[in-house]
Amino acid sequence: MSTSHPTTADPVLESREHLTHFVLDRAASLVDNLGFGWTPRPDAPDTYPALRRAFADSHATGEPLPVSNENSAFVIFANPEVNFAFRFLHDCSHVLHGLSFSLPDEFELAVLHLEDLQSAGFDPDTPEYKLLRADTLGQLIVNAVAKRFPFEQERFGITCLRDGFERGILDELQRSR
Template identity: 40%
Template sequence: MHPSSYGDLLAAFDESQWSGDPLPVSSENSGSVIFTSPAVNYAWRFVHAVAHVERECDFTVSGEYRLAQWHLGELARAGYQPGSPEYDLLEASLLSYIAIHSMDGRPQREQERFDSECDELGMEQAIVRQIAREAS
């Protein structure tokens, strides 16, 4: 079972560190992803979960936002600046998750479709469309 709260993640992280067992990570909503495959998406989720612990960012909107800013800063330091497709796609993915999750408590389920709409229509319209899909 994967951790569903920040407290559960901290406990699972400590257990993983102590036992050497893999850190459990969610694979929910991984059928449609922005990465090259569900396996790469799973690896991203692992990196994101570990960053939650290492950066002491809980699952609140504030914690997710601080972590998103850190991820984007790391990407920029690696040479992918704002305006590059890589940066813009990750920014849309991270910030849209925060926006949608803060409104209805659920992450977007169609990640690839959502990110494509961000690219074509802008983040605001993509969020509106995602909320409409979730409501129907």
């Protein structure tokens, strides 16, 4: 006689772990291809021209690319360190694809990130895709409408996952500090 035991795994936590592994794998591949990694810093480039210069410097010297260490206490990944890896992927993608920090270019970059995730087997109906969609397109929409990013990435992403993309954005737009 076999006894089945219900799983006690948290599906949200599990999807965050999957997304974490995806980001870390992609970041490791990029480090191998570019020959430099990243370092979290408060004075990371915050304009496209500054990012292009920092990228060129890192490419020439092999020194790590500075990425922002701000607003990473509450993230959709398993831990804040992975958010820095995603920022590295995102910042390098800006330069590699010639995409500025304008809203249309940020939108295009978000779509590229989602297409990459989908090519790794995470379809749009998966929780991993929905979390990354919130973290990329969702944050972009909040920024375009409210001129700010979500107060807590983790809460925002999980709300979009559980209540739906549009409802998560509306919830965030109605929040004030």
